[in-house]
Amino acid sequence: MEWHNSLAFAQDQDINDEFAAFREEFLFPQNNGKDVIYLCGNSLGLQPKAVVEEITKQLSSWQQLGVEGWFNGSDPWLQYHRKLAAPIANIVGAKDSEVTVMSSLTVNLHLLLVSFYKPAKKKYKILMEGGAFPSDQYAIESQVRFHGFDPEDAIIEVFPPEGEYTLRTEDIVAAIEANADDLALVLFSGINYYTGQFFDIETITQAAHERGIPAGFDLAHAVGNVNLKLHDWNVDFACWCSYKYMNSGPGGISGIFVHEQHHRDSTLNRFAGWWGYKLNERFKMTQGFVPEAGAEGWQVSTSPILLMASLHASLQLFERAGSVAKLRQKADRLTAYLEYLINGINKDLGTEQYKIITPAQQSARGSQLSIICKSNGKKIFDKLLDQGVIGDWREPDVIRLAPVPLYNTFTDVYHAAEIMKEAASATA
Structure with missing residues (x-):
């Protein structure tokens, strides 16, 4: 698939997402009165609204x-x-x-x-x-x-x-x-x-x-x-x-x-x-x-x-939702889009600030990308948290981000990448 680094492209992908309605079945933590961009389902998934019932x-x-x-x-x-x-x-x-x-x-x-x-x-x-x-x-x-x-x-x-x-x-x-x-x-x-x-x-x-x-x-x-x-x-x-x-x-x-x-x-x-x-x-x-x-x-x-x-x-x-195989199709596209955007950040910065160590082959990975921060990793991670992007940190230098097909969107991924770029520039 041909990817594009634009909000309009991400939003268009979301419009055509057969699982889009499932996002409304979950409760999101808040940051400054807005839903966070939650990319930490590999550590703790979000709470389904039906849990209380x-x-x-x-x-x-x-x-x-x-x-x-x-x-x-x-x-x-x-x-x-x-x-x-x-x-x-x-x-x-x-x-x-x-x-x-x-x-x-x-x-x-x-x-x-x-x-x-x-x-x-x-x-x-x-x-x-x-x-x-x-x-x-x-x-x-x-x-x-x-x-x-x-x-x-x-x-x-x-x-x-x-x-x-x-x-x-x-x-x-x-x-x-x-x-x-x-x-x-x-x-x-x-x-x-x-x-x-x-x-x-x-x-x-x-x-x-x-x-x-x-x-x-x-x-x-x-x-x-x-x-x-x-x-x-x-x-x-x-x-x-x-x-x-x-x-x-x-x-x-x-x-x-x-x-x-x-x-x-x-x-x-x-x-x-x-x-x-x-x-x-x-x-x-x-x-x-x-x-x-x-x-x-x-x-x-x-x-x-x-x-x-x-x-x-x-x-x-x-x-x-049907089967994990169907969800996997969306997850593969979400993860591939995040990979594309991260590689674009490196190109724009003129250096490999973010090195993805998760296999590039989709059959050899799930929804998670593990990303080595070549410099100022913890500062970048903290800035992501401040801006409402929740992933997780693994010592000494890895940020793990996991776009989950049941509740994440392409727009989530796009905004997360934008904040990653800003964080890298701010901590340089």
Whole structure:
């Protein structure tokens, strides 16, 4: 597509946007009495207006029914999580039985590692991307220590080639093959939080499976953002948070995926809890854990209904929008337009003030662009905030901006770029 650096062009794109009406479904923070330009959905999505209504419904059930709300009312809480399964399965490319909502992201990662990290004397190592989100690093370090291994020895990290910022798929595959005799697990994120690189999940999974190694993924920055086909890609397990692109609110409920091939595998360990027990016999209160069929069998604790209600409000918007694939088409254009405008800023300034380290290939990224500020980065970021552009800052020099198709516009992107140019000139 031929882009143009003009407000009229951006506004024309918005007029023809099939998702334009969805912007009105969200609440925007204010700056000097105006909606901010919110480009931080990769960290915390905006609040859907319907959240208040959905939570109020459940508060009303609590008020009117008390404990009987678990069994009565329009949405009995005992099976409330199941109404979220189908829309989530659609978002991650899974069968309904392969997903459930539960707990928080890192807790779920630990619970899934109990099942899928099965180290032996020889095969005990975990391969992951270098520079993974710190919580993943801490979780993996503690898991290998729990099993009696030294993280310095048991964790193999794959880093980009010197002078580059992102990983090459062939290097990941080569690392799997080179260490196959020692690997008990391959664990990657779907999208690297820092660079915004969307990893080739299918190829990584296939390479692991060819060597008899399970493959799991942290999809925190991928779910609700990029096209996922977890079932078809034969991914063993995955987990994610829902407060970024899925707009469930700060600390919102997490979710998991477990491929159906593992549902009846009695050799898998679990840290079991009452909520994962077979539903139709749960209230018999008997000893001996019998898991519910499917991913629900990995549940541990009682469902947090109010958190689930918040997520339900957002999932209804995704269902109305159709598919992530359709949203991705708009997101690709928004991100490409932002990329075009940033490159134009550098040209006008006569220097590469802003270096985009996110892959240029659209299939290798989602909605996020990670931008190195060559000078005065924090000052520029603070000026963006002052002017009502909300992105986020990552030390030492990266601004992350993520135009989200459900609520961002081309006009947002145009104005954000104008302010970036002004900020660069003002801090020079």
